[in-house]
Amino acid sequence: MTIATQLPRTGPWAAIDRSAISHNFSWLKQRLRQEAAGGPVRIWAVVKADAYGHGLSETMPALQNADGLAVTTLGDVLRLRREGWQRPILLLTTCGVNAEEFRAPSLGELHLVIDDIAQLAKLERLSHRFGAPRSRLHAWLRYAGRLGNLGLDEQEYTPAFERLLALKARGVIIEAGHLHHYATAEDPEALRLEREEFARVVGQLPGPRSTGNSAALCGELPEPIVPGQHWLRCGLLLYGASAVPGITGVELGLRPSMSVHSRLVAVRRIRAGQSVGYGDTFRAAHDTCIGTVCIGYSHGLPRQLWENGQALVGSDGRAVSFAGRIAMDCLSLDLGPDASEQAGDIVTLWGQAPGGKTLPVETVAASCGTIAAELFTGLTPRLPLIPA
Numbered sequence: 001m002t003i004a005t006q007l008p009r010t011g012p013w014a015a016i017d018r019s020a021i022s023h024n025f026s027w028l029k030q031r032l033r034q035e036a037a038g039g040p041v042r043i044w045a046v047v048k049a050d051a052y053g054h055g056l057s058e059t060m061p062a063l064q065n066a067d068g069l070a071v072t073t074l075g076d077v078l079r080l081r082r083e084g085w086q087r088p089i090l091l092l093t094t095c096g097v098n099a100e101e102f103r104a105p106s107l108g109e110l111h112l113v114i115d116d117i118a119q120l121a122k123l124e125r126l127s128h129r130f131g132a133p134r135s136r137l138h139a140w141l142r143y144a145g146r147l148g149n150l151g152l153d154e155q156e157y158t159p160a161f162e163r164l165l166a167l168k169a170r171g172v173i174i175e176a177g178h179l180h181h182y183a184t185a186e187d188p189e190a191l192r193l194e195r196e197e198f199a200r201v202v203g204q205l206p207g208p209r210s211t212g213n214s215a216a217l218c219g220e221l222p223e224p225i226v227p228g229q230h231w232l233r234c235g236l237l238l239y240g241a242s243a244v245p246g247i248t249g250v251e252l253g254l255r256p257s258m259s260v261h262s263r264l265v266a267v268r269r270i271r272a273g274q275s276v277g278y279g280d281t282f283r284a285a286h287d288t289c290i291g292t293v294c295i296g297y298s299h300g301l302p303r304q305l306w307e308n309g310q311a312l313v314g315s316d317g318r319a320v321s322f323a324g325r326i327a328m329d330c331l332s333l334d335l336g337p338d339a340s341e342q343a344g345d346i347v348t349l350w351g352q353a354p355g356g357k358t359l360p361v362e363t364v365a366a367s368c369g370t371i372a373a374e375l376f377t378g379l380t381p382r383l384p385l386i387p388a
């Protein structure tokens with residue numbers, strides 16, 4: 001993503017509010033303080049997918065209080081180190097990385113997620129060939145659980161963990177922990193079962209645990225935290241969006257960190273019965289004004305958004321409906337017969353209109369059958385990020 005400083009004259013852009021990310025991090029910390037009566041819980045702030053589309057470099061300074069950052073590529077680890085992140089980094093998969101690459105001291109305290117026996121064997125080879133690495137490696141064994149796509153199953157888990165303990169004894173890794181990623185955290189009963197299963201599999205094995213995702217943290221059930229040695233992982237909430245249906249981030253006390261804007265490029269008056277857009281999908285029921293906005297699916301807006309979605313026009317954020325299909329570079333809005341808006345006026349596709357009115361990204365996502373995380377990460381590099 002490109003970072004720009006000036007608002008484009010025609011649009012579109014995504015305004016990134018770092019202070020909202022800091023606020024949301026503090027919100028999370030506060031919430032966990034209430035839940036973890038037994039001792040502090042550490043937080044991995046998940047910044048994969050370019051910090052959920054917010055720009056990794058833009059976001060890092062807002063997460064200075066996080067205990068560590070979680071990413072999915074070694075490239076992101078190196079970038080964070082180059083940009084000055086000194087605390088731990090969690091690499092969410094070890095696949096595709098050569099064992100020798102983990103030896104670089106510049107990686108600092110690096111936590112690796114071990115997804116399968118092949119990745120475990122890679123760490124073992126590292127120690128046989130080179131002795132203890134000069135980076136500070138920690139390893140987390142992933143339990144596959146209900147998600148079932150990565151990680152070890154119940155039978156494999158304990159023997160694999162014992163191999164990690166042997167690596168710890170030899171000084172190859174500093175610590176070995178247990179990691180679980182929930183599949184059904186939106187449903188309290190299913191979540192309870194997932195947690196029970198993980199607790200049973202880990203049993204009395206030593207080592208820290210890492211659980212949690214945003215959906216688990218949105219619900220009523222507190223996360224079962226192992227005092228003093230729990231690392232909680234959280235992504236979406238940090239960006240101000242709720243991860244469960246029926247409640248928005250704003251209602252939870254979070255602040256939206258991304259607002260997507262563009263501008264009206266033209267306002268046209270049309271007569272009742274006239275159509276707008278490809279495929280004849282919108283036909284005016286009465287005389288009205290059509291506002292065309294410079295943003296479309298090539299910037300990452302879902303094409304289906306026009307059917308049930310809304311956008312906010314102007315500084316005060318008047319909510320209006322779409323008129324016809326979203327095109328590659330533009331879309332049209334039904335501004336109504338008495339519209340006073342004109343070319344150049346700001347349109348807000350989600351987030352906060354200049355005057356403060358908010359269209360929650362979760363509402364937009366629900367109106368086109370997707371989730372906030374997909375909207376955030378679906379934005380293309382054609383949309384510059386601008387600090388709010």
Ligand SMILES: *Cc1c(COP(=O)(O)O)cnc(C)c1O
Nearest residue numbers: 046181213214215233234235236
């Ligand atoms: C993406 C991811 C998270 C963060 O999930 P959110 O629902 O965005 O909080 C946590 N853990 C793992 C392993 C992930 O891949």
